[in-house]
Amino acid sequence: MQQQNSLVEYGSRRVIITITAVFCALLEIIDTTIVNVALNNMRGSLGATLNEVSWVITAYSIANVIVVPMTSWLSQQFGRRNYFAASVIIFTVSSFLCGNSTGIGELILFRFIQGLGGGALLVTSQTIITESYPPEKRAMAQAIYVLGVIVGPTLGPPLGGYIIDHYSWPYIFYINIPVGIIAALLTMQYVRSPKYAEKRPASQVDWLGIFLLTVAVGSLQYILEKGQEEDWFSSKLMVVLAVVAFLGAYCFIWRQLVYKYPIVELRVLKNGNLRIGVILSFVQGFGLFGSTFIIPLYTQTILGWNAQQSGMLMVPSTLMVAFMMPIVGQMIQRGVSQKYLIAIGMAIFFIYSLFTYQIITPQTGAENFFWVLMIRGVGLGLLSVPISVMSLSTLKGPEIAQGAAFSGMMRQLGGSFGVALISTYLSRDIIGHRYNLVSKLDVFNPAVQARINGIAAGMHAKGMPSNVAVKSAQQLMDGSVTIQATILSYMDIFLYVGCMFLVCIPFVLIFIKKSKAKAKGSLADAAH
Structure with missing residues (x-):
């Protein structure tokens, strides 16, 4: 000390x-x-x-x-x-x-x-x-x-x-x-x-450990970054890299456990709070980077916003996080249990996901997002600091920096997994929703024909030849189906991410050890 x-x-x-x-x-x-x-x-x-x-x-x-x-x-x-x-x-x-x-x-x-x-x-x-x-x-x-x-x-x-x-x-x-x-x-x-x-x-430097870590983590990150482009494991390169990542990780873990001077001290993971904290850092990274990725994607592809407008939409949420930080810090210093704060934060993040699921349409505006994103800010505020404090609250000395490195890596990998899984799910789910919508869109249905004819008549009235107008009306209808399929996929993602946080709540309450009022003292070691 x-x-x-x-x-x-x-x-x-x-x-x-x-x-x-x-x-x-x-x-x-x-x-x-x-x-x-x-x-x-x-x-x-x-x-x-x-x-x-x-x-x-x-x-x-x-x-x-x-x-x-x-x-x-x-x-x-x-x-x-x-x-x-x-x-x-x-x-x-x-x-x-x-x-x-x-x-x-x-x-x-x-x-x-x-x-x-x-x-x-x-x-x-x-x-x-x-x-x-x-x-x-x-x-x-x-x-x-x-x-x-x-x-x-x-x-x-x-x-x-x-x-x-x-x-x-x-x-x-x-x-x-x-x-x-x-x-x-x-x-x-x-x-x-x-x-x-x-x-x-x-x-005495573990050069082999450095090499194995580089190969394992580098291969995994490459798979997460490029997997969707390469159609995942239909690509031979992805299969080879997956095998390399697995073998590299296995050999790296073995090396760090047997070598006298490891570059990453894996034994620090014997600490129960750190183990839970590392998992929660992964979940937090998934939710934080996943939602930061999906909302701008929705506003730019569906609503036609530019990058600056999409980024500014997130500012209220960020300001709410800033507002929450000192409040949460004070609560922890006064002995409020971190696990209850984390559980409440996860519940609020689920509510945010559920509300977003309900409001997104082709016409959703910035005003519709305001209070929803404020809820997101409250949830992230309640999650972030308690996870950081709890993860390292029972570590001391050199273990602190080692635990911080694990948490940082897992938060980043959580974000990478989040973006990779969301982008993959989007591309495949859109196809599924589109197929379902098209199967119900009967071109012989009088209502559908009336809709197409109405659009074509409007185009023809503006000087477009009737055969071209009909074809353009059909393309417009097709584009409308694609947009609807895309929105349904975004809705699915928000719902599933929210459910992931909801499912984590019982595990948080059961597995995080009760941090007694020695929290003030233990904070001395919480260097994350």
Whole structure:
């Protein structure tokens, strides 16, 4: 505990460290979504195919997921301050190189390097913030950090849309540079490292473990990112990568359990609260990134909104999360059980999903979404901080950073699984709904014929030849069926995601150990 207390900061120094760490985490998360709205511009500017330009996202995600589990070990090898500062510098320099790329190959390479730097920012900034606060204020520290995690995915699309509309795509990378430079300078000046055990010489570094982790997690992330494009396991490459991911993970786990100096300490998962927390982080990532993915997709494909409008729709929800953070932090500090907060948060997220299921139509407007998304904000506010605090509340010393790395990785993988499963389900469910609707749309039905004839008559009255008008009316009817099938699929997704959270509630209440009023003391160890 003395080691941890020695890192507690006060006054302006703590404020500077907190702002630096939150901005670094925010930059990393924004960069996972800001690129989405710029892909078409990149494609035209660099002369790339759609498949090639999608690697700009995939390369970053793969690098992120590879480096996150190793952050604890890397911090011990190089010292937390040095590692964090180096990660900020790598992220900043690669941002400049991404903006200056003249070919798609260069951009993909620099995005991968940017992901390696960015992966460390998320978990390490989390640990730095928490250890800078005294035990009785660490729930509030969690709230400050989690706010950045929630805000990031929401800010990415509108910010990217604004930059694309008013400037050009390289500026989505250039905006990282001034913040990165300031963050690197402040890190070297203010952030302190805990006293680690002596770093391992190169001969004791688990190079095989690093290789196996890279192969396993990299293959899994590639499958999740590209599976839908390749039609999943009908592709030989997907089958090979699935086998590689499974064998790589199996061998990696075995290696970490038998090697004297593992890069990822798997034994920390013996802690019951951390095991539950890791699973809940996965579920939270699934719901957070899945809903952040599906709502803009719906508003852009069905309602015809642009990326900036779609992103701005999510702002009320984000503001509600910001409003909830200090309240939830105070509740935890006063001894309210985390498991009840998590259960209530999941119930509210189910209500949000159910309401969204009921309101989406081809004419749904922003005003219809307002209160529904506010409910989402309340649910996420009640989920995020308690999951973070509960996960690491019974860990101490070096276990804290190890547990934080597991939670961070599982949240990210949950998001990847969410987006992959939702996009796959959408493409297949739309076909099923369309088939059902068309089977009930009898062209010989007088009502259907009257509808087509009415549309055709309107077109003919405007000067269109009658045979062309009839064909256009049929195409319009066909398009209407496709839109209806798509909306039904979106409705299914919201319902299923909501049910997933509902099903988790009994498990939360049964399996999370009761955190007694020593919560205040245990918060001292909750560095997630």
